[in-house]
Amino acid sequence: MASKATTARTLLRSSAWSTSSRTAAPSFKQSFGARFASTQSSTAPASSVFTSGATLAAATGLTVGSIAWYTHLYGELPLIGGVSASSLADNGLHPAEHPWSHKGVLDSFDHASIRRGYQVYREVCAACHSLDRIAWRNLVGVSHAVDEVKEMAAEVEYEDGPNDQGEMFQRPGKLSDYMPKPYPNEEAARAGNAGALPPDLSLIVKARHGAADYVYSLLTGYIDPPAGVTVREGLNYNPYFPGGAIAMARVLFDGLVEYPDGTPATTSQMAKDVTTFLHWAAEPEHDERKKIGLQALIIFGSLLTLSLYTKRFKWTPLKTRKIVYVPPKDAH
Template structure:
């Protein structure tokens, strides 16, 4: 359409004779008459009306399109006569020979212009075809807005998992990100190392239990996991528990039983803070789940104590650990080589003790870990078998019933009824 428009402008305002203008008018009428006839419309479309109006206005306005007209004339093989310099438009002037040649070339131009005009008219003014497209686009746009709005509202309320929260803290203030350590129970089919759980409980009992409690673990939970029944009973009886009241209404002390929970090092929170310079030692029952990084973070924290680097100041009574947020932690380093003596002869290095106690705390946080993986494997095997059987039945049994075609054929009349 732009080419036809520019062509009409170029020819219209450079022709000064009535024959030339009539030639242009006939060309325009021929182009749009053939276009409307091809589209099956009796009246001119709005496209034809607007284009014809543009041609007329351009012809009367005498716009400066000399360069385009010259290129078009060269393409048609016309010889154009330059206007004198005194003319207000010193470009080209259409002479009678040029007008004749243009008149002969206009049918070819009108034929070449009909195809783009037909396509534009069909795409622009076909109302019956545009209504379903408009409706479908509106539905897609509305559904997209609804989905984007719901995601934005969810992110405003709860945050998005793939977008981390903005923080003004530095990497040192948030703590170093722990490395991923190859614990034996990390695999999808791996279980806890129960020997490590036994050694980890020994480290907890001899080192960690002096400050940290294990409120959610009872003595009976150790039976069959790391110790035998007799071993657990013997350990429980070493602890005195307050019970009562008795027949006289007084509380009394008794040896521990399998049903009792692990004893706490302090009777209440105030006593725990008073014994640790105002810091409250957390309970270790769910510490693996309660910290970002889980077992990797706890292991890195236990083995990450070092001297503060140059320029880093640690508050009085604090210890530098780069894995703890802020770098200063109230708990001092507690694991040293040879601190405990394992029953099975395993060397008690710092890393070995940290690995064992982290394995024990991982079991304390998820005592159902092994059973959960076992049930998951059983469910995977059963569901896979059922899926294979379903595919076989669908393909070789149900397909015949689904695709069969029942046709009613009325009985043919016998000769007796025909007579």
């Protein structure tokens, strides 16, 4: 192969194409084989618009200018982050990462934990926090059987109507009713909590930085304020809460609820269970999503492998071809 190519080069100079090959001669010396001989381009001119100093200066100016303009407009560059004078006291302590049993990409919720968490929510949190986006029916097949949920819903009175007299009336709850609210409206909620509004918990795990880790850390993180920190009357100190002063007092204490399944109701156990429940409330599609994700990865992975193989298969003749130059016999 190599010797053939060398012959081709030497012969080309004296062949009939010698005029056209003169310009291409320098690159021919550098080429490695006859394969690229026909497609090799001639050397670029020494100076072009791509190598001039003016182009370099203009590109540099454009880059610096656009960065300066962007920084002026938006404050900081994306993906780089800025330096700010924020402190943990202002933004809240960063919550530690906890080994949730549903953390892995293939791990479903622990539904026994969701059930216990619902109990904690109902007995503790529901005194102040609403759960607007969860209906009784959502619990069916997740943490409770349908008859249990019907009973629980029937214990709550809902206003319905109007009846044929045009009057509103009270009726026991049904599966389609949403979780009862502790306060009729926001003003009543504020009035009952010294001006602080207890947030709705339906999407709280999605709505907070640190998600479930934050909620768990907040529930278990109440401590006495450190030296030098004074907390206003009626507020409590919690390092995980931005600012440190939170209106909600510590509510979870060991043995506060009694779990029917015999799980010891420690503070951390209750916090873990109610956080799992709230995580489910924020992402009810969680289990199904992960399962479909697994299926999609298998299917799309197989299809990708198949298409890559097909591409290689189809391109094999082109990728493995060799172009050989056979010199004319009667060269002088």
